[in-house]
Amino acid sequence: MNIQLLGGAREVGRSAVLVNNSLLLDFGMLTGNPPQFPVETPKPDAVVVSHGHLDHVGTIPALLSGNNRPPIHWTPPTYELALTLARDTLKLHGGTYNCPFTENDVKRVTEVSKTHGYRETFEAAGHEITFYNAGHIPGSAHVLIDDGDTRLLYTGDFHTDDQRLVTGTTARPDADVVICESTYSDVEHEDRVNVEEQFAQSVNTTLWEGGTVVVPAFAIGRTQEMLLICDEYDIPCYVDGMGKQVTEMLRQYPEFVRDADALRRAKSHARFVTGRDGQRKRITDQKAAIITTSGMLSGGPAMTYIPEIRSNPVNKITMTGYQVEGTPGRDLIESGSAEIDGRVMPVSAQVEQYDFSAHADRDGLLNFLESYRDTTVLVNHGDRCEQFATELQEAGIEATAPEIGSVQTI
Numbered sequence: 414m415n416i417q418l419l420g421g422a423r424e425v426g427r428s429a430v431l432v433n434n435s436l437l438l439d440f441g442m443l444t445g446n447p448p449q450f451p452v453e454t455p456k457p458d459a460v461v462v463s464h465g466h467l468d469h470v471g472t473i474p475a476l477l478s479g480n481n482r483p484p485i486h487w488t489p490p491t492y493e494l495a496l497t498l499a500r501d502t503l504k505l506h507g508g509t510y511n512c513p514f515t516e517n518d519v520k521r522v523t524e525v526s527k528t529h530g531y532r533e534t535f536e537a538a539g540h541e542i543t544f545y546n547a548g549h550i551p552g553s554a555h556v557l558i559d560d561g562d563t564r565l566l567y568t569g570d571f572h573t574d575d576q577r578l579v580t581g582t583t584a585r586p587d588a589d590v591v592i593c594e595s596t597y598s599d600v601e602h603e604d605r606v607n608v609e610e611q612f613a614q615s616v617n618t619t620l621w622e623g624g625t626v627v628v629p630a631f632a633i634g635r636t637q638e639m640l641l642i643c644d645e646y647d648i649p650c651y652v653d654g655m656g657k658q659v660t661e662m663l664r665q666y667p668e669f670v671r672d673a674d675a676l677r678r679a680k681s682h683a684r685f686v687t688g689r690d691g692q693r694k695r696i697t698d699q700k701a702a703i704i705t706t707s708g709m710l711s712g713g714p715a716m717t718y719i720p721e722i723r724s725n726p727v728n729k730i731t732m733t734g735y736q737v738e739g740t741p742g743r744d745l746i747e748s749g750s751a752e753i754d755g756r757v758m759p760v761s762a763q764v765e766q767y768d769f770s771a772h773a774d775r776d777g778l779l780n781f782l783e784s785y786r787d788t789t790v791l792v793n794h795g796d797r798c799e800q801f802a803t804e805l806q807e808a809g810i811e812a813t814a815p816e817i818g819s820v821q822t823i
């Protein structure tokens with residue numbers, strides 16, 4: 414088997430792995446200004462996608478330009494999320510160099526899509542493929558690829574602990590090679606229950622004091638996790654941005670969430686913001702949490718909420734995810750001010766950050782890889798892939814961190 418990382422090697426973003434020159438795993442986009450894409454656009458015989466985050470599916474429609482029509486295999490939620498993200502990219506960047514596909518390419522995605530559940534083996538480009546729950550977001554999969562000689566396990570992004578929205582991964586299928594993500598290879602997450610309790614207490618304190626809390630959250634996964642937490646702790650909340658339609662969509666796929674009834678209750682507990690008739694400005698006076706995109710304050714309805722609530726020190730902004738360097742969310746945490754919609758704004762409202770990660774931490778990664786002691790491990794999807802590979806070697810695991818574009822023959 415030969416394996417070529419076309420993106421996501423020693424970096425987070427634009428994940429893409431070409432197997433045996435014929436099967437492509439993921440084809441993502443690295444958000445930024447400008448966005449970046451995998452180093453090559455191959456013409457694979459088939460495509461298999463691990464999950465519906467932009468850095469794994471963001472460039473998929475570009476594979477369908479011209480006469481290329483490879484089938485694309487994924488779980489049903491991943492398919493829906495890929496379409497949602499592609500349409501959003503068209504809206505933001507359509508017709509510019511920052512959008513590598515057209516509206517027609519996006520329409521073709523529907524024609525070539527093949528959906529599969531977990532543990533249903535199927536064939537793609539002459540390989541036997543099986544998905545296993547990866548515990549990251551609804552529909553996320555570990556992908557097992559068997560070419561007849563070698564079994565490759567592509568972990569995609571995964572979490573070993575349960576979240577409210579999805580259960581952690583438990584599958585450890587036999588493999589000869591593992592491509593393993595390493596986003597949090599030097600982080601130990603605090604116990605999730607403690608994080609939730611601290612968050613709930615902090616939000617409730619602000620509401621008792623008469624303030625409003627803006628909760629920036631990624632649309633996919635995090636928004637729904639925050640809705641479930643607000644319902645559990647009886648925090649009055651609004652939800653706004655792309656997370657609303659993702660929540661609606663996930664209700665169609667109860668088998669891909671941990672507790673479909675809990676998600677239904679959380680959805681009816683929250684008030685969905687339409688944004689009509691100045692509703693956004695009005696609700697910034699309410700004693701409530703407002704869960705909204707974007708998670709790093711780089712767009713979305715947060716652009717309306719933050720300027721409205723920022724001057725009052727009783728109000729609060731609670732970041733719920735990792736903030737990439739150079740984003741307004743990161744600036745806000747580090748300096749107390751952020752460029753919102755082109756204007757630098759000092760913020761008097763309180764700013765807090767919570768670790769609601771959907772990735773395995775260092776212990777989770779090591780526990781997972783304990784099942785693959787005798788396999789070759791290729792470390793990807795991280796800011797310190799080479800260091801983590803060295804640490805694995807020191808622990809007796811055969812590990813490397815391939816460079817972008819290089820070909821590994823296993």
Ligand SMILES: [Zn+2]
Binds near residue numbers: 464466549570
């Ligand atoms: Zn992801």
